[in-house]
Amino acid sequence: MSEGAEPVPFEVYRAGVYLHGTKADLAVGDLVMPGRESNFEGGRVMNHVYLTETLDAATWGAELSAGEGPGRIYVVEPTGDIEDDPNVTDKRYPGNPTRSYRSRDPLRVVAELTGWTGHPPERVQAMRDGLAALQREGRAQIDD
Template sequence: MSEATEPVPFEVYETGVYLHGTKADLAVGEMLVTGRESNFEHGRVMNYVYFTETLDAATWGAELSQGEGRGRIYVVEPTGEFEDDPNVTDKRFPGNPTRSFRTREPLRVVGELVNWVGHPPERLRAMRHGLENLNRQGGAQIED
């Protein structure tokens, strides 16, 4: 097995494998469902569950989500229909190169990636700073 390296933007982790980054401590077999508070927008109850095929997007989810503890990346399995995530695809990356999706159906946790590498501290700081600026300007609203 190769050594884990920093995630590459737009690079599919493994064809047909879906990932979800969070700080939640989940077990194999648990379901990620709608109706829970957003990992990114305090006080917002989510109508969708979000996931991706890229390690980069999952890593951002694990690093930036609210909550205590370390970020985690889970391998998930959709249980129903899903669509491209308009928060990313329509607003920032037309054509969905981030391979980001959302669903109203549960996602089943089927595994966890444990040897992933996060973004360098300076990139993480820059992303947090950019998100704080968006929040202050009212531009970080989730289209849910």
């Protein structure tokens, strides 16, 4: 992946490296904990935390999450077991090509990834519009 290039779907960022996209301002050593309000569904407390091996999925998390301020991507390490994220695995894509996972255990922030390039604004808006339509239709269920 070249610097400044839009992230490529399904492309692993670096082997063995997990990423978490959010708007939360975190520091190295902080824990991303389950039991907090969803970044994508207001009022819903999440049982899991989510992580990915692809910059594309982490970028979507950073761009679409709730909150003020810029999107951020963190390099994280799981403190417990992880499993495939059922929200994308086999529902939208056969297998797990997005390399998206979840855990009931915290994720420890190892570093903040800087210098990443987001999706074009029109793609972000199209994704937001699509998610809003799913919410209006009652089809925006998170399997948590």
